[in-house]
Amino acid sequence: MxxxxxxxxxxxxxxxxxxxxxxxxxxxxxxxxxxxxxxxxxxxxxxxxxxxxxxxxxxxxxxxxxxxxxxxxxxxxxxxxxxxxxxxxxxxxxxxxxxxxxxxxxxxxxxxxxxxxxxxxxxxxxxxxxxxxxxxxxxxxxxxxxxxxxxxxxxxxxxxxxxxxxxxxxxxxxxxxxxxxxxxxxxxxxxxxxxxxxxxxxxxxxxxxxxxxxxxTLPLRIWSYLGLFVAFIAFIYGVIIIGRTLILGIDVPGYASLLAAILFLGGMQLVGLGIIGEYLGRIYSETKxxxxxxxxxxxxxxxxxxxxx
The missing domain is CATH 3.90.550.10 (Spore Coat Polysaccharide Biosynthesis Protein SpsA; Chain A)
Known part of the structure; x- marks a missing residue:
């Protein structure tokens, strides 16, 4: 009791x-x-x-x-x-x-x-x-x-x-x-x-x-797959940008979309680090x-x- x-x-x-x-x-x-x-x-x-x-x-x-x-x-x-x-x-x-x-x-x-x-x-x-x-x-x-x-x-x-x-x-x-x-x-x-x-x-x-x-350990594995997915999307988007530049020439950069992408990816990285930190904290507690x-x-x-x- x-x-x-x-x-x-x-x-x-x-x-x-x-x-x-x-x-x-x-x-x-x-x-x-x-x-x-x-x-x-x-x-x-x-x-x-x-x-x-x-x-x-x-x-x-x-x-x-x-x-x-x-x-x-x-x-x-x-x-x-x-x-x-x-x-x-x-x-x-x-x-x-x-x-x-x-x-x-x-x-x-x-x-x-x-x-x-x-x-x-x-x-x-x-x-x-x-x-x-x-x-x-x-x-x-x-x-x-x-x-x-x-x-x-x-x-x-x-x-x-x-x-x-x-x-x-x-x-x-x-x-x-x-x-x-x-x-x-x-x-x-x-x-x-x-x-x-x-x-x-x-x-x-x-x-x-x-x-x-x-x-x-699935939360850690999810972030591995999510990182691969984001990297794949970034690669495809890079190919599209290169193709547009070669065909249409250099366009005026979109600062708003660029800022949104940076903030989104930065937030994802912080969440991923937080999940890793949860596991590291438990490892730290066990090793003491x-x-x-x-x-x-x-x-x-x-x-x-x-x-x-």
Whole structure:
């Protein structure tokens, strides 16, 4: 459970989810990851741990982002099956019974898929749909549309995810990349009951860029083909100009068209450099080999468990 400034939601979440987990008839615990919250989230998490040791807490030294927080949770989870979900209860705990049942039938991964996005704005619905279409066209690892982070995974899937060394992490893509037999459970996503969403359109845009550049080199290839096409058009246009000059003589140059062509090609070059820069930035991040996250405290774990990855 990644947590960032969720002190308003934690008590309600704990009171809601524990009866559902007890009804499963299994031993369970919850690994909460405090992702550098600036409110009373850590204090409430520690109180939950002291009241019930099945609540375990991984406290990160600062806000590393949800992808790193999920990685920290998976690193510290030790069950035969692991569920990733949020504390805002938009991931309904009622689905856990069906997900565990499918796991017992032999599925290594059980994902929850939203059947509608009526609670989202029109802009978010359109942008999300376009992202899934674009990503699945250009990436060999296909992401099921309208499937978020809410999923159940067998311990061998978690072990495979732990073995992936990326620093710039797009977890939806990593979940899809590892594969394994997967079942889908459809559900109606309820509205958030406590707290505020931490994502805005700018963060979602950057999130989409991370996903595309992490799992496909097609944007780079497109600019190679586009450069060849522009060079071909320039060659044809040069032949036409030479022919006109030889036949009709020298004409007065068109400064407006020349300026428009220079600005257009200059803009294309800058966009191409920007795309190359996105990939170089990710290579730069990977070569530094910095930890994905650092932990400032562990509650409910053995003292010798690692503090960083």
């Amino acid at each position: 990644p947590c960032y400034n969720e002190d308003d939601a934690l008590d309600h979440f704990w009171a809601t989810i524990t009866p559902h987990l007890d009804a499963l008839g299994v031993q369970w615990d919850i690994v909460f990851v405090n992702d550098g919250s600036s409110d009373a989230t850590l204090l409430k998490l520690v109180q939950l741990h002291r009241a019930d040791h099945r609540a375990k807490v991984v406290d990160l030294t600062r806000n590393f982002g949800k992808e790193a927080a999920m990685t920290a949770g998976l690193d510290h989870a030790s069950g035969d099956m692991v569920v990733v979900m949020d504390v805002d209860l938009q991931d309904p705990p009622e689905l856990l019974v069906k997900m565990v049942e499918l796991w017992r039938q032999g599925y290594d991964v059980v994902v929850a898929r939203r059947v509608s996005r009526l609670d989202d704005t029109q802009l978010k619905r359109v942008s999300a749909g376009n992202f899934y279409r674009v990503f699945n066209r250009i990436s060999p690892s296909k992401i099921p549309a309208d499937v978020g982070d809410f999923r159940l995974m067998d311990k061998r899937v978690v072990a495979a995810l732990r073995a992936l060394p990326e620093r710039v992490r797009f977890m939806k893509g990593l979940f899809a990349w590892v594969g394994y037999p997967t079942a889908v459970v459809d559900y109606e996503r309820p509205v958030r009951q406590r707290g505020m969403t931490k994502f805005n359109y700018w963060r979602l845009w950057n999130f989409a860029l991370d996903g595309i550049t992490s799992f496909s 080999h910095r930890p994905i996250y650092l932990t400032g405290g562990l509650y409910g774990f053995a003292p010798d468990e690692g503090e960083q990855k």
